[in-house]
Amino acid sequence: MNVIVIGGGAAGFFGAIACAEANPQLKVTLLEAGQKPLAKVRISGGGRCNVTHHCFDSARLVEHYPRGGKALRGAFTRFQPQDTVQWYKSRGVNLKTEADGRMFPTTDNSETIISCLMQAADKAGVRLFTGAGVKTVKQFSDSEDKSYFQVELKNGRVFQGDRLLLATGSNPLGYRWAKNLGHKIEPTVPSLFTFNIKDARLQGLAGVSVDNVQVRLGTGKNKLEQTGALLITHWGLSGPAILKLSAWGARFLYDLKYNSRLQINWLPKYNQETLKQDLITVKKAHPKKRIVNYCPLKLPKRLWQSLVNYIGIKSEKVWSEISKKELNKLVSEIILGQYQITGKGVFKEEFVTCGGVSLKEINFKTMESKKCPGLYFAGEILDIDGVTGGFNFQSAWTTSWLAGQAISQV
Structure with a gap:
């Protein structure tokens, strides 16, 4: 089965890795429009990368999300900051907690997180394409009435996938593709x-x-x-x-x-x-x-x-x-x-957007669309945003991990 992930940010990488690690038989392709993936990870926390927050109580954790907290409560019982800490630790990256609860790699360098994600993706067999700007995203049905997704790049190359994960952050193109596939988009405005x-x-x-x-x-x-x-x-x-x-x-x-x-x-x-x-x-x-x-x-x-x-x-x-x-x-x-x-x-270069794909149209146990079978969402493309302190990254890790796990079991 072919899986396509669009968006080489935190959510895209984490989702692709989760999917490929859970089911090595899958062919996972990660498409990133820029030449350098994980750009937002690189600049976050002043270049140190505020990976998550030391709040391990799901009920308290959701209080830090102006939008999306209710939907995330169940999701956090399955993957929360404690799981994020362990995920990175198991791959050789230790995190430290600062006085205000923010958690950073002990190296105080975002490149540590980037290297970890890049290596994990490579080890899991994820095929990464950079400079892969997407032109169109469409869903079709074959002769057996099975649906599949076709993603055409700006350079003319075409990818086909049985499952599609959109992790395009606040990029307007991601909202457009989601809308074309049947989703309501809550108006986007700046936050933080x-x-x-x-x-x-x-x-x-x-x-x-x-x-x-x-x-x-x-x-x-x-x-x-x-x-x-x-x-x-x-x-x-x-x-x-x-x-x-x-x-x-x-x-x-x-x-x-x-x-x-x-x-x-x-x-x-x-x-x-x-x-x-x-x-x-x-x-x-x-x-x-x-x-x-x-x-x-x-x-x-x-x-x-x-x-x-x-x-x-x-x-x-x-x-x-x-x-x-x-x-x-x-x-x-x-x-x-x-x-x-x-x-x-x-706020420095760390922009966060309020708005995105309506949460009512997402199954938060799997992050799969209720409107378009086989389509999944993770990260900031959703109408979820947290306050400063590592909460936005945590919602990206959680939603993408859930999506990756769900896709791997199909």
């Missing part, structure tokens, strides 16, 4: 991005980071909230809290053309009343100290000074002189600061 914000309070603070902030978008039913580290940049805001918020708010922000109010609580352990009481205590304990120079809170000094200046407290004013009105304004600025998002930036 930074916020463009031009604000006097942030000016000159590029590089300043705060370990734990709370950021909010929208109101009522549309209210979105995340907590985590935040980084001030030349163009606005980045860091885990912002990236997570961008993922959960991908469609919300897209609909607003990336123009929305952002609320920041720089000190989420406080509410307005508790912070006010702490500052009143400071006023009594340190009456002669200048407000702008004495920050009694766990905030970067430069950020504190910027917020103090922004609400109009003069640089020479000491704590004993702060008025009730100024104190309330300072509390409000720290807890309920409003910032205007005017656009989106990019």
